[in-house]
Amino acid sequence: MSPAKIEEDHRRGFIVPIGGAEDKEGDVRVLRRFLEVSGGKRARVVIIPTASSLEDTGSRYEKLFKKLGAYEAKSLPIVTRADAARDEWLKYLDHASAVFVTGGNQLRLSTILGGTPMATAIRRANARGVSVGGTSAGAAILSEHMIAQGQEGNTPKAGLVTLAPGFGLTNRFVFDQHFRQRDRLGRLLTALAYNPFAVGVGLDEDTAAFIDADSKLSVVGAGGITIVDGAGLEHSSIAETRDGQTVSMTNVRVHVLIEGGSFDLTTRTASP
């Protein structure tokens, strides 16, 4: 599920992973900003509530996005793989300016949507300019390599994390969420210990990364984003480490950014 080809004259839409528990009643900064980059008052949001086991998750986001000024907000209650091939639901993607993926269990997203026409339609929509955001599980699924599950703790350990294929909107970042709240540095480091190609993005709750078409990431929200860059990694011991044992890693670069901060993937530089 790698990034769809970008057609000429089109710029990729924003990719917007959110760390979960985004504010919905106060100033609602993260979701307001998401609408702003998705057409503002003309925003047409398609909501994918599949990760959630609660029946009203989709309708709650419908009401919320409309209250925030979206022109349209439509939840597609996909619960089976057959649902993810329904023509009448795929058609909503043709006119959407945004796709929003709710929280829950990211393995419900990958098992129910993976390899379906709906997943392809979301990838293609992003490539032609539609912004795609998600919160918590909906953030994890956005990248090619998704953290499916893992354990808490600050130290990387072999076997601490389970990776699985996601939607593949980008393979340059790996997202983790509820980052500070659930003490997840260790599992993000472990994910990069296997292969430091991708950049790790640890998202605190009520905090989002807005990643533009030039792969520049900007922080919006109340918490921080921890960028873990393995470009300069000199050594990772995970090839020789048994499950449960600590992995040694040298020269990993870390940035902690708050609102207003940014990270440029092309130059690998952070700005506060």
Add this chain to the structure above:
Amino acid sequence: MSPAKIEEDHRRGFIVPIGGAEDKEGDVRVLRRFLEVSGGKRARVVIIPTASSLEDTGSRYEKLFKKLGAYEAKSLPIVTRADAARDEWLKYLDHASAVFVTGGNQLRLSTILGGTPMATAIRRANARGVSVGGTSAGAAILSEHMIAQGQEGNTPKAGLVTLAPGFGLTNRFVFDQHFRQRDRLGRLLTALAYNPFAVGVGLDEDTAAFIDADSKLSVVGAGGITIVDGAGLEHSSIAETRDGQTVSMTNVRVHVLIEGGSFDLTTRTASP
């Protein structure tokens, strides 16, 4: 590490995963065929021995490829991430017609080469027509989603397999090797249970898949290749399954192919 863009007027080179233990003294079918699709007598093979912990692995393949008629065979003894950025070694890729990745431990390949200029050069070489093959660990690393490790057995179980990012020459296939010899159907099914987007390719020993620029796969060698296609998957229970418990999956399609058989990814059809 997704597939590099294919430049105009170039066709992607063959991707050639081999199931390990390929014949080196008899008719040497697999490696001979690999040279045939890599320029024949004009073949210039760059060997990546990094997965192996044996010092003579690279030189053994140098001698073998020359004996089989290659014009040149050069092993690059990359053992650190700094080695994988050495200009004088990267230059060999400019004139190579083939890259061959030896067996060993695939996590040595992903941790030492992942995100380095050498990994980028291999991806770009494949995109401009250079064939890239690998045996055992060298087969696993070729795809975007690599089986890093796992347990034996025919039944898919949650936690049975560890996925990690590979070289990313293709994200449409996931390879497993020593397939029949080490009883690995369960771990390949588990890999697809997370997300059935990719097609699983289980390679027996002394057996190779030759995947051409049109994503058509042809079997060469003494054993079989088991294709596991989740395109029609109706249900996977892995989102609700605890580690160690069996995963239910319905409507997975399986083909077992021997030499002369082929599988077309575009049409999802197998031919004996």
